[in-house]
Amino acid sequence: MPKLSINNMTVEVPDGATVLEAARKAGVNIPTLCYMENLQAIGACRVCLVEIEGSRDLAASCVMPATEGMKVQTNSPRVRKARRTVVELLLSEHDGDCQTCNRNDNCELQAVARELGIREIRYPGERSRRTTDSSTPALERNTAKCILCRRCVTVCSEVQGVSALFPQNRGFKTVVGPAFCKDLNSIACVQCGQCAAVCPVGAITEKDQIDQVWAALDDPTKTVVVQTAPAIRAALGECFGYPAGTLVTGKMISALRQIGFKAVFDTNFTADLTILEEGNELLTRLKTALVDKQDAHLPMFTSCSPGWIKFAEYFYPGILPNISTCKSPQQMMGAVIKTYYAQKLGKKPEEMFVVSIMPCTAKKFEAQRSEMGRDGVPDVDVVLTTRELGRMIEQAGIDFRSLADGQMDSPLGESSGAADIFANTGGVMEAALRTAYEVVTGRPLPFENLHVTPVAGLEGVKHAEIKIENTVPDWKFLEGATLKVAVAHGLINARKVIEQVQTGQADYHFIEVMTCPGGCIGGGGQPRSTTNDVRKARMAAIYREDEGKQFRKSHDNPAIRKIYEDFLVKPLGEKSHHLLHTHYHERKPF
Amino acid sequence: MIAENKPCECCQEAASTEELYKRLDDVMKEYRSKPGGLIPVLQIAQGLFGYLPDEVVQRISRGLNKPYSEVAGVITFYSFFSTRPRGKHMVRVCLGTACYVRGGKQVLDAFKKELGIEVGETTGNRLFTLDVARCFGACGLAPAIMIDDEVYQRVKPTKIKEILSKYQQPATAEGKGS
């Protein structure tokens, strides 16, 4: 436990801590650009320079170990001057058109320049080579804004296990991007947007589709409705200065109404629907395996997360038959709106325009998959990320903080608490177990408050075993069985679980995979910056939302019962098959 | 593209693409578990194929279980790797300060015109690849160019036809006796 002095304040830190961590502990802010908490400390950007007594050179505090008796100055004239030079050099080659940049007013480079009081750039240099890449439905790249911090490289390889990005070329010509500076669309990228979530600048961003939504709202031939994913309500507030973990469900609904959507529906409704479809699919597969003794492609994997689907299509095509055929809740909602709800309104599917608000950039990709629609009409027309919704509310001139709480519309706005927790890692599993266990045994899931705590939280791979006893007669064949489940988030963890399954080290029945660390609450389209503390706060908010619901289990949602009575008939039935289920296909990684 | 392979150096008999792939796979087997094996494998692959076509790079990525982006990053970092076919002769025009002010640019333009290619490209007959360089230490007698290992100084645009003609005969492009 070394003790050191930061700006003449004494602070004690754990062994192995860096000077940057020590400074943060002492309440001293040091600017950083390449550093990422728990993920990357490489000393690349040199913005975090500090002066250490007795040492000739300034040191990058993010990589400098804190040692006993060290005397550190973070704000000396020499430090200020050096940091300024570093940032001026970055700015000298930077495509700095802030006013038209996606990151205007929420850019780490802008913020550092402001903190350092930079008023002129003394080294007018050649601007970096500009290549823009709009090849994918989800993301935009502009290499002239890239500061070569490598955050995206690290996230894509170490968190997602995809490794789509790497520095190409050398020196002034260095470009961080796909192999040989190809377009993202021509290589194996799962569109998760985790790179865009950590990029400090406007070099990788979500593809902004706000104007398409304004145009639809302005089109008198379209009935424009919106759905919001479970994870939005726990994060949107951050765009308006609320602390992470503030639930803004009611204000979000009011804002969407003011923007002009004809109806505000809840993706939660189709999350409940997913549980009925997917829960039954799991039980059917178990029956096929245990009673009919046929290959039922177990374990079954969840299918809600489109980045995960694309990942499996590239890297593990052999497990595609194991992935649930259920469309994701976003796509189910689009399909239900354009059929069931359109019929109620007396509209044709093509007169409906469905906008989704998603925490996820991969949802933009998913919405335009050719499987996701009928007769040339897509289930979902435009997907906006949480960040885009934040900007759209701003563009509409809405004072978000002063909004009154609104209510979701009927009938596609009603949901159980089980749907809320789809936002968290472990949540789909918990929601499925709440229903499946009760179907099989006639009793509620035996966990306190219905929370399957072993599969909750930020651990990368989690598992649980649930003993099934005293079944109802229909499910007698499961008597005495132990259901084994696993949960992974962050695709590198999905790799670990799949490899365990493929090598026979694990015999799970059901596996939940979410692409992003923490689940959708940590999605690539959520407000920046998503640290582990932010993830925990958003997750806690989601559990609060769940616990506050009248119904906690998907099968108890009266609107779900009604849609089966009126329209779908039964889970896995003919209509469901047509509207709510899909298939996958292998993709070549090269 | 890979069909037109360089002839096998030892026995003057052109190896088929399949055979070259097999040799590459054998090489990778040997290097797979060694740290730092990527660069030697790339060098050997470039030796086998003459350059590093995309299919070869992808095969190396799979074979060594290294991300495609990273393999490409290494290839584009080092100038001795080439992802385009290279000619038998490497023509490099100096654009260092001294050469530049004394007409290096005009010399370069003359080569482009004469060979009908841009910088980094190779002539259709695979004889010449054109590249630029930054100083061979021949500044005193600028502008300078280099063809393979030979430096030419005080080059005039009007002289380049003559210089090139030395390399055009006989039909070595087909690899006889290289």
Ligand code: SF4
């Ligand atoms: S990345 Fe930041 S500094 Fe650069 S143009 Fe965009 S807002 Fe401005």
Ligand code: SF4
């Ligand atoms: S979207 Fe995901 S997979 Fe694609 S480059 Fe970014 S981090 Fe990697």
Ligand code: SF4
């Ligand atoms: S794209 Fe963004 S995250 Fe990636 S290296 Fe450039 S600035 Fe850093």
Ligand code: FES
């Ligand atoms: S934050 Fe320390 S060098 Fe970039």
